[in-house]
Amino acid sequence: MISTGDGNRTMRKSTIEENLSNKNGPLSTQELRVRTQQLSLREQLERNHFLLERLYAASAGLIQALNDGDVHTAIGEILGNLIGCEEAALFHYNPENRRFALAWSVGMSDETLQQFSKGTGMMWRTVGEGLTQFRDRQNESHLQPCEQNLTASVILKSSREVVGVILLFGLLPQKSGFEWVDYQILKFLETYGAVTIQLQSLRKNAVTP
Amino acid sequence: MASKKILLVDDSCTARLVNRMIFSQKSNYELISAVDGKEAVERARQDKPDLILMDIMMPRMTGLEACRAIKQDKTTSGIPVILLTTRGEESYVQEGYASGCSDYLTKPVNDAELLDLLRAYLGE
Numbered sequence: 090m091i092s093t094g095d096g097n098r099t100m101r102k103s104t105i106e107e108n109l110s111n112k113n114g115p116l117s118t119q120e121l122r123v124r125t126q127q128l129s130l131r132e133q134l135e136r137n138h139f140l141l142e143r144l145y146a147a148s149a150g151l152i153q154a155l156n157d158g159d160v161h162t163a164i165g166e167i168l169g170n171l172i173g174c175e176e177a178a179l180f181h182y183n184p185e186n187r188r189f190a191l192a193w194s195v196g197m198s199d200e201t202l203q204q205f206s207k208g209t210g211m212m213w214r215t216v217g218e219g220l221t222q223f224r225d226r227q228n229e230s231h232l233q234p235c236e237q238n239l240t241a242s243v244i245l246k247s248s249r250e251v252v253g254v255i256l257l258f259g260l261l262p263q264k265s266g267f268e269w270v271d272y273q274i275l276k277f278l279e280t281y282g283a284v285t286i287q288l289q290s291l292r293k294n295a296v297t298p
Numbered sequence: 299m300a301s302k303k304i305l306l307v308d309d310s311c312t313a314r315l316v317n318r319m320i321f322s323q324k325s326n327y328e329l330i331s332a333v334d335g336k337e338a339v340e341r342a343r344q345d346k347p348d349l350i351l352m353d354i355m356m357p358r359m360t361g362l363e364a365c366r367a368i369k370q371d372k373t374t375s376g377i378p379v380i381l382l383t384t385r386g387e388e389s390y391v392q393e394g395y396a397s398g399c400s401d402y403l404t405k406p407v408n409d410a411e412l413l414d415l416l417r418a419y420l421g422e
Contacts (some may be wrong), residue, residue, distance in 0.1 A: 150312040170313040175408045
């Protein structure tokens with residue numbers, strides 16, 4: 090059996106069938122409406138639970154990395170294991186000299202990273218607006234050739250300070266696009282990824298004056 | 299009756315944590331873990347789990363290498379191994395089965411599908 094992950098399908102098909110069937114014969118319209126409503130509410134709860142589990146794992150991963158690992162690697166694990174993206178790069182941003190610096194990457198060629206190291210349109214829009222930019226919501230004419238394979242440019246922002254951007258390129262083949270849970274995890278990373286990077290940086294500077 | 303024991307092998311603490319939460323909340327399986335293939339082979343010999351759920355890309359020894367080693371050892375060859383990986387393409391799947399795995403799951407893991415698969419091997 091080959092199974093593909095899908096964060097939105099948290100309720101099993103058998104459960105739905107069991108709930109909508111009736112051993113004593115066909116359900117009345119009223120019974121059917123009540124059961125459908127129950128299923129809908131149950132699905133909402135399960136979806137939320139699914140999200141909270143993943144947010145907890147993401148948060149725990151960041152905190153553990155602060156203690157005994159590398160925050161960038163922890164962010165990479167979140168992208169790979171929870172979102173399904175193993176082609177990504179993280180650039181720090183220095184607002185004083187308006188420069189990006191590559192801090193971490195996975196699955197990317199040096200040539201591609203070089204193209205992004207000076208910043209691209211989507212990266213500048215990300216830091217300029219302070220908002221995550223998604224490739225499928227961009228005006229095609231504003232995209233640079235190297236941005237064709239970019240899926241998202243995620244802002245890393247702590248309070249109002251822009252710390253950097255995470256560039257997400259190809260998603261895993263079994264992922265057709267971002268799902269609701271993915272957007273929430275990216276939202277979490279926008280703030281807590283940035284805070285954790287800042288904290289690790291402060292700690293490093295404290296031990297190596 | 300003693301609960302069934304699953305050996306979870308993944309170098310990512312995020313992945314281990316997600317799986318631990320799924321098992322603790324939704325099943326009665328006992329979970330033990332290892333962080334790479336080498337440790338997995340040792341723990342399989344030592345702890346004799348009922349099933350092994352193992353990532354492929356890991357340091358020291360990959361999941362494929364570990365699966366081969368587990369299947370070549372008479373004391374562990376009967377343990378079903380489910381490979382857990384990000385790569386779902388046909389060539390990767392074939393390589394997985396060639397290593398002797400019983401099944402193949404792709405990440406990100408879906409709770410219900412994972413539990414359904416485990417129940418197919420281990421029961422409730």
